[in-house]
Amino acid sequence: MTPDAYDRVPEPSEGTAADLLGSGPPAANTHARTRTDGSFTVVEALGEIDLATAEALGEHLDAATSGARPDVLVDLRAVEFFDCSGLRVLCRAEARAREREGRLRIVSDAARLHRLLAGAGLLRRFPPLPGLPEGPEERT
Incomplete structure (x- = not known):
């Protein structure tokens, strides 16, 4: 075998995760989970969302915004x-939801996240809800 043979990446075989990407819910991970709550999808972020973990959240947001007219709540209370x-992933998902005539909102009662959004100029784009909407009148 030549030395450059070690640098080659094998082609994915049929039935691998590469073949299934974009179909069905994302794989379980320790940084996000997704559930349906009435008419909207709740993506709950957990722990630390940073450069190393943001794409784990992004996988859930991509799946949640993949359909027509997605209504997504990103629950950041456990972060x-x-x-x-994390902001980059939120912006990408929110733009994708809008393209599909849907919306993406965040849920957070943490002052530090409000300061981060304000400092990044995103507080008007993502006005945080203090909790998950409970009644139909709060869901609109």
Whole structure:
């Protein structure tokens, strides 16, 4: 075998995750989980969302915004740390939801996240809800 043979990446075989990407819910991970609550999809972020973990959240948001007219709530109340990598993923998902005539909202009661959104100029784009909407009148 030649030395450059070690640098080659094998082609994915049929039935691998590469073949299934975009179909069905994302794989379970320790940084996000998704559930349906009435008419909207709740993506709950957990722990620290940073450069190393933002794409784990992004996988859930991509799946939640993949259909027509998505109504997504991103619950950030269980997040201990959130940086600009998380903001990038939120902006991408929110733009995708709008393209599909839907919406994406965030749920957070943490002052530190409100300061991050304000500092990034995103507070008007993502005005945080203090909790999950309970009644039909709060869901609109």
